[in-house]
Amino acid sequence: MKSLQSIVNKEMKKLQDIENQLRVLEKDRKALHAKSKKITPWLILIPILYFLFSAAFLKVGPFTIISSVFLGIVSAIIYSIRVRSPFSNIIKDLKFSLIDSFIKEYHPNIKFNYAQHSRNGKSIIRSTGLIGADKYFEEDVIQGENKDVKFYISEVHLKSESNDAMVTVFKGILFKINLPNRNFPKTIIQSRPGLLNKIFRSFEKNEKYDFWYDTNDESRFIKTLGPLFPFLKHLIERQDVIRLKAEGNEIILMLETHMRFLDEPKPKLSRTFFEKEFANRLGQQLNSLLFIVESFANNLGQTEIEERLELKAFEYLKAD
DSSP states (O other): OHHHHHHHHHHHHHHHHHHHHHHHHHHHHHHHHHHHHHHHHHHHHHHHHHHHHHHHHSOOOHHHHHHHHHHHHHHHHHHIIIIIHHHHHHHHHHHHHHHHHHHHHHOTTEEEEEEEEOSHHHHHHHHHTSOOOSEEEEEEEEEEEETTEEEEEEEEEEEEEETTEEEEEEEEEEEEEEOTTOOEEEEEEESSOOHHHHHHTTOEEETTTTEEEEESOHHHHHHHHGGGHHHHHHHHHHHSOEEEEEEETEEEEEEEOOOOTTOSSOOOTTSOTTOHHHHHHHHHHHHHHHHHHHHHHHTOOHHHHHHHHHHHHHHHHHHO
8 A cells, every 4th residue: 555655646746846847937938928018019119110200200211211120120139039039948948848757757768858959950861862952940859769779850841942932842750760780771762752763763662561662682671671661551651751761770761741740739928838738739749759769669560550559549548
């Protein structure tokens, strides 16, 4: 009985700790929201009033227009310094607190670091040759280790210039997974390669698992990556577009999705942090993405994938 009580006390302490962290962040949010409501109207009005005053009493010329624009820029800078940047830091602390709490509860073997932004994704993607882009945007980076498996997960948005306009060429989740004691041949796998890729990469179609591949060692490709084929089919059926490069002990996966990683719903200055939807969605997303890492690490088969997904969903709903 004493043992049961100690377990209950431990769980209650966990809940109390995360609640205390949220209360501190909620207090900071409310204070910043109050500040925003005070200064924002003035930051908007001052450039407008200056222009109207100049138009009414002075001759409107280039100087007046430039001055009004300058005041608008200054107002935007002040808002960024006084409101947007502090709120970004609060959100960073909020996400870290929730991620830390969730991982300790459901994935206690994982050690991780979280960053709002990073530039590592650009070099990772370029090294694969999977896709080209002119602009790389990356946010919400989780870098971690589960026993001897190292992983890197982030949300990336790639754009290329086309006819003097920037167009999105990829938006989704980037994975980099290092698996010890593996030795994959240099391999590219895509679910929907373009015509040029099919021609110049000598792609072949795997009809059973519905993907195209190019490898420099067919037999080793089947031996080392074959156990992952059911999981790749599982991803393709649910996400449609995947790009993967494997070489040595490393797998890099680009999963095209409209998921807003760690931002569903997007946190707002006017919205309380105690809304359950945000924490629930964050937990569901983390569960899904960490499951992908686990599946590559453990060569899960199709039946096991489905069973474990159902179990994880049940565990999470039960905890909720």
